[in-house]
Amino acid sequence: MKGHTPFNWIFTLLASLVLLFIIAPLAGMFLHTSAEEMRTTASDPAVIRSVWFTLAIAFTSTILFAVGAVPLAWIMARKKFPLKNAVQGIIDLPVVLPHTAAGIALLGFVSREGLLGGAAQKAGILLVNNGAGIALAMAFVSLPFLINAARDGFAAVPERTEKAALMLGASQSRIFFTISLPQAWRSVVSGFIMMFARGMSEFGAVVIIAYHPMIAPVLIYDRFNTYGLSAARPASIIFILVALFFFVLFRVLATERRQIFRREDDAAD
Amino acid sequence: MLRTEKLCKRLDSFCLQDISLEVARGDYYVLLGRSGAGKTQLLELICGLTPPDKGRIFLEGEEITRKRVQDRGIGLVFQDLALFPHFTVKDNIMFPLKIMKLPLKERVERVQRAAGAMNITDLLLRKPGNLSGGEKQRVALARTLVTEPSILLLDEPMASVDASLKDNIRRLLRRLNRNGQTIVHVTHDFGEAISLASRVGVMHNGRIIQEGTPDEVFTHPANRFVARYAGIKNFFRVVFIKSYNTCSCITDNRTKFRLTSGDYPSSGLLILAAGEVLLSRQGAAGLQINNIHGVIEDIVPSPTGYEVTVNAGDHFFADITRREMDEQKYVTGEPVIVSFRSESLRLVGEGEEKKEY
DSSP, rough: OOOOOOHHHHHHHHHHHHHHHHHHHHHHHHHOOHHHHHHHHHOOOHHHHHHHHHHHHHHHHHHHHHHHHHHHHHHHHOOTTTTTTHHHHHHHHHHHHHHHHHHHHHHHHHHHHHHHHHHHHTTTOOOSSSSHEEEEEEHHHHHHHHHHHHHHHHHHHHHHHHHHHTTTTHHHHIIIIIIIIHHHHHHHHHHHHHHHHHHHHHHHHHHOOOOOOOOOHHHHHHHHHOOHHHHHHHHHHHHHHHHHHEEEHHHHHHHHHHHHHHHHHHHHH | EEEEEEEEETTTTEEEEEEEEEEEOOOOOEEEEEETTSSSHHHHHHHTOOSEEEEEETTTTOTTSSSSSGGSOEEEEOOTOOOOOTOOOOHHHHHHHTTTTTTTHHHHHHHHHHHHHHHHHHTTOGGGGOHHHHHHHHHHHHHHHHTTEEEEESSSSTTTTTTHHHHHHHHHHHHHHTTEEEEEEESSSSHHHHHHOOOEEEEETTTEEEEEOOOHHHSOOSHHHHHTTTOOOEEEEEEEEESSOOOOEEEHHHHHHHHOSSSOSSEEEEOOOGGGOOOOOOOOTTEEEEEEEEEEEEEEEEEEEEEEEEOOOOEEEEEEEEHHHHEEEEEOOOOEEEEEEGGOOOEEEEHTTTOOO
């Protein structure tokens, strides 16, 4: 930062304190965990199973809900309709709800007596204490991240490019898939990753719907309650590292995929 | 070819009213008006991006008022060009051809032909973000022209082009029109209208207030607004005085003009081109010459010489050449005589003028 003015010094100090606040607990966790503890936990089948299960459920949940969330984001960006602000409020609601309260609300919906749970049971699927229920809980609390990011992405697409495509003879679906979505792609992918990340780290809503099978945040909580802090630390570190790895991997893949799309399109012509 | 019948459209705080225009095959029709006059909205009505509240649109004799945008056979180049930023230039031009499901060979041929005609063959693999305004304009034209539209609508096509490249685009548009392309061109620039149009429609506040050939419109402006567009600055609201053998009129500031004989209403608006105003220290002689005494208030350089403002109760604007200025050496504050022939005074349409354009 250029210029050693008091203003700059104060701001740098305040910013450093906030960064330290984020880094210190994580660094402390790493420093208080021995290599032996890490090795033992990393070879614990329950931990490994739980981490993979968490990633798989979060990813599946994000993919499935993106099918509806992306069109909803496009509608919010492009259409004018009555009560649009109320709809936006509904979309944002999961962010402001206490997550345990969201879990309780969702439990009423997915339990055998609930609307969705009852219907699912008739089809032979039990949502409570099941991966499907966990996916619903993860989606419930993390959907706003995808919808809002994608909405901003679509809103930033110049409407004129969509009108130009219409003038050139394109149908609405072609315009969406070839003009709007590719231009909003970065925001949609960013929202997708945020939803995935938020979903896999969810504890409050998930623990109400399903203590078992255990996702990683529930397992960490379980280890902490049963064996104490020293047992919960290595599991936390493993989950954080794996989550970070996939978070970065998805970002890299998304960029690569975009470039591959372009190359294929050029080759086809 | 293109005909609109009393098109009306109410927008948020604005209204297009009774737009009836007719564009013949091969015409270069320029819609001239200030920003906010409703020109772009009219184009969007014609091509179907916005439905009209009332009125009908015909193309080649067929009513297309409710026809789908994609099926109208109209090409539109937007003011901001609306190139697809994530496509290369080639993909932009190819886009409509893919929709038409043309065989690959024909698509490639058409792209090459359009690129050749627009002189952008060397840009085909570049993205629009790396192009200049003039290059983007050519790409947008190529992308629209590959669809072979029966009529081409252009919304302010010079807006994103550097002044030095405007001539190139003008030549390109003239060539397109000469090759038979019917064009409707929207602009706020009088110069563009003069240099390109075979017919001109002047729009103001959602209406077409005058229509005709450029010569008809700019030498006989129907009102003050059109006259301003034609570069006329001398306007005089007058009351006409009829006597036994002379015609004259007087302004609100008591400036009196001698007129050619004829029928005049009781009051009206007179215009006088600045190029027809002579400036001297002794006045000009002649039966039909008006000589009015005033004081030079301002001298401003202009592309052809100087524009001199004379306060004679009313303000007169006179264009004088550099040579005349070098000879006469006029200075501000100097008393001069403004002279002009009675024939140079023109009465603009009183009916239109009452609408206070």
